[in-house]
């Protein structure tokens with residue numbers, strides 16, 4: 001991500017965050033005493049204010065008996081502080097007479113009204129329902145206190161809902177802050193001590209990694225693999241993630257319970273504490289549900305600045321997205337059940353009256369849609385029919401947002417509208433940022449090239465893998481960033497969809513300063529260190545180093561990638577140009593190369609996530625701390641080696657050349673050339689029937705084991721136990737392999753980074 005994009009995102013993020021805290025402030029509420037006085041005044045009939053027109057502000061705000069009774073009520077019950085009494089009076093006028101600028105309430109001072117009232121105050125009428133009052137009265141204090149208590153409790157409940165919703169957001173952001181601090185530590189470490197390695201972890205940190213950070217939730221070792229609950233596929237977060245999720249869910253459930261002041265004298269629901277509870281629980285859960293919304297939108301977006309700030313992977317934010325959505329829906333269900341019970345409690349007619357109100361119908365639509373969205377997002381459908389999941393997700397979430405909007409807009413509930421404003425801003429920001437990225441990176445008008453970016457596409461011979469070679473000479477993607485991925489749109493194949501692919505390898509002329517003679521090639525058969533300008537021929541092994549390029553390796557699945565494969569196949573055996581839009585880069589580099597020993601393990605096309613780290617360690621050895629790099633790659637068939645063989649051999653060759661130069665000419669060699677990186681490459685072709693490679697290649701470091709599977713427990717165990725200093729591991733590959741390596745990393749208590757191709 002380039003710097004200007006990051007800083008503008010950061011500013012926007014801060015703006016959004018400042019908007020976010022607004023609802024956490026106090027709700028705008030009717031002042032309790034003024035509201036209680038007003039409520040009590042409704043039991044009497046004041047001059048000119050007959051029952052029919054009584055409650056109109058015009059009548060109240062021009063009625064001297066009503067205003068006088070209100071002034072007496074406020075001054076008698078509002079404490080001794082005159083200023084406070086005046087404030088309550090002002091609030092009363094603002095609340096009940098806002099559109100009556102010429103009324104007595106707005107033009108006459110409180111003292112004058114009070115003086116008049118005190119002089120002519122009369123006793124309470126015998127029959128309040130029919131007696132017409134010509135002068136002010138003093139409302140009964142007992143009743144007033146009960147009304148004030150009922151009002152206060154009602155207001156408090158709304159405020160609790162808001163506060164507890166905000167508390168749930170604060171908890172999640174507390175976890176984010178921990179992630180940010182951890183990320184800051186790694187960044188400042190690498191800025192200050194580059195290339196000094198992080199020292200080995202103390203035993204207690206290893207223990208925490210062993211039992212808390214690294215392991216899968218249960219001891220069955222299932223994390224990326226799916227577990228099945230009665231036929232429903234589920235994926236468990238890692239143990240650390242599960243603990244965080246548990247605390248978050250427990251807090252959200254727990255906060256539905258405390259602080260309910262239920263009393264039989266409640267003037268809204270007299271003798272009915274059950275109705276009070278149902279209404280309060282309904283309001284609180286509704287507010288807490290809305291409070292989750294911004295997090296749901298933020299964590300599901302691609303341009304989530306928290307990914308950059310915490311250094312956590314998109315996968316982790318998808319876990320957060322799932323759980324905040326679930327908690328949001330859980331609260332919404334509680335809200336619906338509580339309100340349904342509350343309405344039904346007053347009989348069928350009341351129920352029908354309630355449910356004929358448009359605001360309630362929009363709410364019903366929103367809750368139904370949110371449940372459907374959750375069901376459609378279950379792995380059963382998402383994994384087998386991603387298109388259906390994606391389209392239904394977008395359409396249903398859009399309708400859900402409209403439902404939520406009208407549900408609160410019709411209630412004129414400004415506080416809950418705020419959550420919606422924030423959510424929609426986050427969503428819009430993500431969409432605009434995607435568009436800007438696509439335009440910025442792909443429209444090539446400024447360079448005098450054609451309108452859209454073209455990439456070189458071919459199918460790697462003997463395999464089903466598509467390769468895109470992309471010209472990286474554009475700011476933002478022109479220098480190597482291990483671990484990042486891009487989304488691609490292929491207008492000729494599937495215009496309306498974009499899919500993520502990791503940048504599999506970077507080719508930069510600056511990586512090869514030792515090569516001065518064009519056409520010089522290494523001693524390895526398939527490798528061409530310097531070759532003619534970029535053309536992809538039958539063998540697809542040539543590459544140009546005249547400019548920066550990067551490769552994407554795409555293994556076809558059943559959807560868009562299958563169609564893409566067919567389209568590339570049509571280009572012929574040598575491949576050809578294809579119009580492709582690139583959106584990115586997304587993701588970030590894990591601090592793997594800050595450790596003395598880095599172990600990279602790739603399974604199949606998972607080499608896309610490991611090769612860039614290998615390249616970075618080799619070509620940037622002077623600025624990375626790792627001094628021993630172990631590169632393990634497991635594929636099934638011989639031909640699949642060509643996915644990354646060139647890149648690996650180039651790295652080996654670079655190291656061998658560097659050593660040779662250093663040995664021959666100690667004085668002239670540069671810092672990077674003097675690097676003492678030890679590289680162990682172990683490649684396994686599990687279904688091969690071939691014999692060992694020629695001894696020369698083995699001697700240079702290219703060790704391929706044919707027809708055998710590595711014993712990862714033993715192999716990795718040996719590496720970890722014999723490695724001096726700190727060790728970290730990264731894996732990308734099949735889900736089962738990932739879970740196995742996670743278990744091994746937990747056993748040894750070392751840092752583990754995982755790249756998953758699925759969420």
Ligand SMILES: Cc1cc2nc3c(=O)[nH]c(=O)nc-3n(C[C@H](O)[C@H](O)[C@H](O)COP(=O)(O)OP(=O)(O)OC[C@H]3O[C@@H](n4cnc5c(N)ncnc54)[C@H](O)[C@@H]3O)c2cc1C
Nearest residue numbers: 382383386499500501502554555557558559560561608757
């Ligand atoms: C961060 C990341 C990096 C990846 N890097 C690579 C790579 O370098 N090389 C490679 O071959 N594959 C990579 N993948 C996997 C690749 O994105 C999917 O295989 C591809 O999107 C499948 O498209 P499809 O329409 O053919 O899938 P389908 O046949 O419809 O589905 C196959 C599987 O891919 C998942 N999937 C489909 N579309 C998406 C999507 N847009 N986002 C996430 N998952 C999706 C589905 O849930 C399903 O499990 C990566 C995935 C992620 C998330």
